[in-house]
Amino acid sequence: MNAPRLFTITLNPAIDQTVRLDRLLPGEVHRALGEQTEAGGKGIGVAAVLAALGRPVTASGWLGADNDAVFRAAFAERGITDGMLRLPGATRTNIKLAVAERGDSTDINLPGLALAPEALQAAEQQLGERLDAAVAPGDWCELAGSLPPGTDAGLWERLARRLAARGAQIVIDTGGAVLGTLLARLADPARGPVVPVAFIKPNRAELEELVARPLHDTLAVADAAQALCQTHGVRQIVVSLGGQGAVMADGQGRWQAAAPAVTVATTVGAGDALVAGTLAALMDGQTLPVAGVFGMACAAARIQRIAPGLPPRQEVTELAARIRATPI
Numbered sequence: 001m002n003a004p005r006l007f008t009i010t011l012n013p014a015i016d017q018t019v020r021l022d023r024l025l026p027g028e029v030h031r032a033l034g035e036q037t038e039a040g041g042k043g044i045g046v047a048a049v050l051a052a053l054g055r056p057v058t059a060s061g062w063l064g065a066d067n068d069a070v071f072r073a074a075f076a077e078r079g080i081t082d083g084m085l086r087l088p089g090a091t092r093t094n095i096k097l098a099v100a101e102r103g104d105s106t107d108i109n110l111p112g113l114a115l116a117p118e119a120l121q122a123a124e125q126q127l128g129e130r131l132d133a134a135v136a137p138g139d140w141c142e143l144a145g146s147l148p149p150g151t152d153a154g155l156w157e158r159l160a161r162r163l164a165a166r167g168a169q170i171v172i173d174t175g176g177a178v179l180g181t182l183l184a185r186l187a188d189p190a191r192g193p194v195v196p197v198a199f200i201k202p203n204r205a206e207l208e209e210l211v212a213r214p215l216h217d218t219l220a221v222a223d224a225a226q227a228l229c230q231t232h233g234v235r236q237i238v239v240s241l242g243g244q245g246a247v248m249a250d251g252q253g254r255w256q257a258a259a260p261a262v263t264v265a266t267t268v269g270a271g272d273a274l275v276a277g278t279l280a281a282l283m284d285g286q287t288l289p290v291a292g293v294f295g296m297a298c299a300a301a302r303i304q305r306i307a308p309g310l311p312p313r314q315e316v317t318e319l320a321a322r323i324r325a326t327p328i
């Protein structure tokens with residue numbers, strides 16, 4: 001069998017406009033230090049990191065045809081296969097305020113391209129056919145990011161079932177109520193064949209929403225993550241804890257790892273880099289703690305610059321050497 005490939009599926013991509021500020025004072029006038037525009041959206045961020053790691057990756061999903069130039073340029077420059085449908089209209093622009101004093105970003109994410117029900121149905125049909133033609137058994141498919149207006153978890157569910165029927169490994173990186181609904185539906189035999197989920201990467205708030213209780217410490221996070229593996233048939237989980245690092249869980253155990261201290265230019269894309277690095281290593285057959293550490297190194301490398309992608313591999317390897325996963 002050929003080496004597995006990754007397809008990211010982004011149904012609500014974004015043009016990220018990052019405005020750099022020295023500080024943020026609500027209600028005040030700010031003079032920006034600078035501005036940068038990048039092709040964004042969760043699966044596109046993941047694809048950028050995978051491509052930087054030298055992996056074949058296809059960015060799939062859909063884009064507004066009116067302003068796709070930034071995506072075309074990014075795909076060509078980074079060596080990402082462009083598998084995105086073009087739909088009538090414009091892709092949303094998300095505003096990112098990267099604030100030097102705070103060392104983080106404030107995100108303002110817009111709803112996204114709204115399509116009429118018939119147009120949505122046609123887009124789903126066309127996307128499904130494209131994926132059927134491209135995805136081979138053993139390939140990994142990431143359902144990435146939020147859903148556009150007028151759609152619900154059913155859209156992800158139909159795509160996941162279609163891809164699982166082709167023998168793909170399903171990865172989910174979507175948040176809010178949609179994640180819980182989707183996991184519950186895919187694990188429910190009354191709805192059809194149970195779809196095993198290879199990997200998810202909630203953050204603490206998303207995991208709290210999934211298990212419907214606050215998770216005050218690392219141990220509580222690890223317990224909740226491991227329980228989710230058992231109840232929802234999720235094979236591997238990395239819970240991102242921002243500056244505090246990550247907790248990982250699978251059928252074999254649970255681990256925690258602290259994030260290395262780095263200078264932060266933006267926190268946008270940190271989660272995508274964590275997913276991308278972890279998936280790259282898992283696809284190589286690495287264990288979860290090894291893969292999660294590599295993902296964390298990719299995230300630490302990613303947040304030091306505003307542009308998606310990664311610095312030279314040596315820098316990522318050095319960061320990985322500074323991270324230890326310890327069993328909990």
Ligand SMILES: O=P(O)(O)OC[C@H]1O[C@](O)(CO)[C@@H](O)[C@@H]1O
Pocket residue numbers: 012014015016039040041042043045094109144145146147268269270271272
């Ligand atoms: O689909 P969501 O949840 O609105 O997130 C989209 C945002 O997330 C990112 O992909 C970063 O993770 C940004 O590029 C983008 O603006």
